[in-house]
Amino acid sequence: MSNRHITHSFPADFSAEPALPSTVGRCSECPIRHNAVCSQCESTELQQLENIKYYRSFAPGQPIVWRGDRMEHVASVVSGVASISQSMEDGRTQMVGLLMGGDFIGRPGREVAPYDVTAVSAVTLCCFRRRPFETLLMTTPNVARRLLEIALDELDAAREWMLLLGRKTAREKIASLLVLIARRSHVPGTARTTPFELPLTREMMGNYLGLTLETVSRQISALKAAGVIEADGNRAISVPDMARLRAEAGEDDFASGGH
Amino acid sequence: MSNRHITHSFPADFSAEPALPSTVGRCSECPIRHNAVCSQCESTELQQLENIKYYRSFAPGQPIVWRGDRMEHVASVVSGVASISQSMEDGRTQMVGLLMGGDFIGRPGREVAPYDVTAVSAVTLCCFRRRPFETLLMTTPNVARRLLEIALDELDAAREWMLLLGRKTAREKIASLLVLIARRSHVPGTARTTPFELPLTREMMGNYLGLTLETVSRQISALKAAGVIEADGNRAISVPDMARLRAEAGEDDFASGGH
DNA sequence: CGCGATTTTGAAAGATCTCAACATCTGTGG
DNA sequence: CCACAGATGTTGAGATCTTTCAAAATCGCG
Numbered sequence: 132m133s134n135r136h137i138t139h140s141f142p143a144d145f146s147a148e149p150a151l152p153s154t155v156g157r158c159s160e161c162p163i164r165h166n167a168v169c170s171q172c173e174s175t176e177l178q179q180l181e182n183i184k185y186y187r188s189f190a191p192g193q194p195i196v197w198r199g200d201r202m203e204h205v206a207s208v209v210s211g212v213a214s215i216s217q218s219m220e221d222g223r224t225q226m227v228g229l230l231m232g233g234d235f236i237g238r239p240g241r242e243v244a245p246y247d248v249t250a251v252s253a254v255t256l257c258c259f260r261r262r263p264f265e266t267l268l269m270t271t272p273n274v275a276r277r278l279l280e281i282a283l284d285e286l287d288a289a290r291e292w293m294l295l296l297g298r299k300t301a302r303e304k305i306a307s308l309l310v311l312i313a314r315r316s317h318v319p320g321t322a323r324t325t326p327f328e329l330p331l332t333r334e335m336m337g338n339y340l341g342l343t344l345e346t347v348s349r350q351i352s353a354l355k356a357a358g359v360i361e362a363d364g365n366r367a368i369s370v371p372d373m374a375r376l377r378a379e380a381g382e383d384d385f386a387s388g389g390h
Numbered sequence: 391m392s393n394r395h396i397t398h399s400f401p402a403d404f405s406a407e408p409a410l411p412s413t414v415g416r417c418s419e420c421p422i423r424h425n426a427v428c429s430q431c432e433s434t435e436l437q438q439l440e441n442i443k444y445y446r447s448f449a450p451g452q453p454i455v456w457r458g459d460r461m462e463h464v465a466s467v468v469s470g471v472a473s474i475s476q477s478m479e480d481g482r483t484q485m486v487g488l489l490m491g492g493d494f495i496g497r498p499g500r501e502v503a504p505y506d507v508t509a510v511s512a513v514t515l516c517c518f519r520r521r522p523f524e525t526l527l528m529t530t531p532n533v534a535r536r537l538l539e540i541a542l543d544e545l546d547a548a549r550e551w552m553l554l555l556g557r558k559t560a561r562e563k564i565a566s567l568l569v570l571i572a573r574r575s576h577v578p579g580t581a582r583t584t585p586f587e588l589p590l591t592r593e594m595m596g597n598y599l600g601l602t603l604e605t606v607s608r609q610i611s612a613l614k615a616a617g618v619i620e621a622d623g624n625r626a627i628s629v630p631d632m633a634r635l636r637a638e639a640g641e642d643d644f645a646s647g648g649h
Numbered sequence: 650c651g652c653g654a655t656t657t658t659g660a661a662a663g664a665t666c667t668c669a670a671c672a673t674c675t676g677t678g679g
Numbered sequence: 680c681c682a683c684a685g686a687t688g689t690t691g692a693g694a695t696c697t698t699t700c701a702a703a704a705t706c707g708c709g
Contacts, residue, residue, distance in 0.1 A: 215549070217550065217552070218553075219553070219558075219640050221640075224557070225552055227552045227553070245546055245549075272528070272531075272534075275534060275535075276534075279537065280499065282541040283499075286545050286548060290486040290505065290548055291476065292552060293548065294478070294486070296552055296600065297599070298484045301697070332654090332655070341556025343697075343699080344656080345657085345658085345698075345699080347656095348655095348656060349658080351656095352657075365655080381478050381479075383479055559664080560665070591686090591687065592688060593687085601666090602667080604665090607689055608665095610689095611689075623674080
């Protein structure tokens with residue numbers, strides 16, 4: 132086991148961008164209105180959230196939270212992609228979650244962040260200070276209930292990923308990741324063969340899949356060569372036959388939920 | 391990748407043992423009173439739980455839940471050890487959680503079980519029918535709050551395990567498992583070098599760690615040879631120097647919480 | 650257009666798995 | 680109480696997959 136993963140390479144600059152213009156401010160027009168922590172709120176509750184929220188933006192590569200930080204806030208991802216990761220002292224890193232629109236960061240009742248969260252693309256967060264949010268949790272059951280749902284969904288996703296990390300081959304891992312990203316970035320109403328963008332570098336994919344970046348690259352090349360996927364440049368992928376890709380991922384037809 | 395993991399080998403017999411004698415019935419004397427889903431309940435709430443609970447026991451190896459089963463119940467583990475696992479069509483299996491006293495099985499709002507749960511040792515569960523339990527969740531915030539805490543703790547544990555599965559070497563994996571089991575089975579007040587019992591076969595350990603049983607066996611032998619652990623028979627282990635074992639596990643001193 | 654970051658590809662090393670044989674444990678029946 | 684059978688665990692040798700190290704190609708951006 133070597134030290135070659137040590138490349139954290141985050142910019143030392145820790146400051147967030149200024150808040151977005153107020154045009155994004157209305158909860159009722161929020162892009163994540165229907166899947167975030169607020170999705171089950173009635174208008175009264177929504178108003179309470181509206182009163183204590185504010186936006187922050189992060190540039191690609193910027194750290195959002197470091198493990199060990201005091202967590203003074205919780206937040207929902209409004210747009211962009213962020214990663215949750217854990218790492219060992221020698222630099223080996225494992226991404227343990229991929230946060231996209233509607234996903235929640237932070238946890239009530241926890242002072243200190245248990246993982247690193249990093250902006251992968253440009254990210255906008257809808258933030259709440261932790262204390263007022265916790266108070267709100269006590270009084271608005273619809274937020275508490277949704278938060279439990281979100282936590283349980285993430286637990287399912289984490290456990291599905293454990294099967295991948297522990298038992299799948301490199302090729303199955305890559306296919307599984309592509310299925311995940313295709314599903315997550317699919318816009319309802321468009322064709323299932325619509326090309327999508329890989330938001331991650333090969334190194335990040337490796338960190339998510341428990342592989343080296345070279346193995347990631349080789350397996351993507353192999354899937355291309357086998358005609359399972361088609362690539363336009365390095366980041367745009369299209370999947371002519373999603374069922375075939377799912378088969379390559381070793382997915383039980385059963386397990387298509389989650390994530 | 392072969393089919394050699396296909397050995398499910400559960401007894402066809404699916405029936406639970408009869409309920410325990412009523413001497414175990416009082417919540418106030420329950421061994422998991424202080425860490426289960428009911429731990430934050432006041433006596434009124436406890437009485438409500440008491441009214442709808444009942445016990446079931448399972449013999450070692452018996453399935454408790456199959457993936458895809460309709461879940462009519464939720465439950466807490468009162469005693470014994472159970473495993474949560476996922477598997478692929480070809481039989482490859484990944485254990486995704488180890489349930490011990492106080493841990494919770496099932497989830498409100500979910501009809502169908504997403505994983506297999508199996509008794510590892512003799513297990514006693516404190517069960518609730520799902521519907522009444524869900525109703526109770528709406529009315530007793532202390533249960534709902536504790537359930538969220540439990541879910542978030544499990545999420546942390548799952549993510550810590552993802553680092554293990556994705557990035558640790560076989561030796562580190564074994565050492566990590568031993569640290570986990572030692573911590574979980576440690577009786578407060580006893581010496582930290584007190585021997586403990588491995589509740590899992592080599593095959594189960596392999597399924598938890600993403601290894602084959604042969605690799606598990608070899609690495610345990612290696613740790614013995616290195617003097618990191620001492621064994622009395624196949625299942626009893628003692629750890630003369632826990633810090634040394636933790637170092638072998640590649641654990642950040644930071645990350646000793648969780649589980 | 651040029652430079653640093655990212656990606657691809659090759660060849661060799663290393664870790665874990667596979668297959669196989671044998672040893673040990675556990676519980677049962679004689 | 681012992682012997683036996685099946686389950687569980689250990690060990691060896693070779694195969695396989697992924698990583699490592701290295702070099703070259705390509706991308707993306709100023």
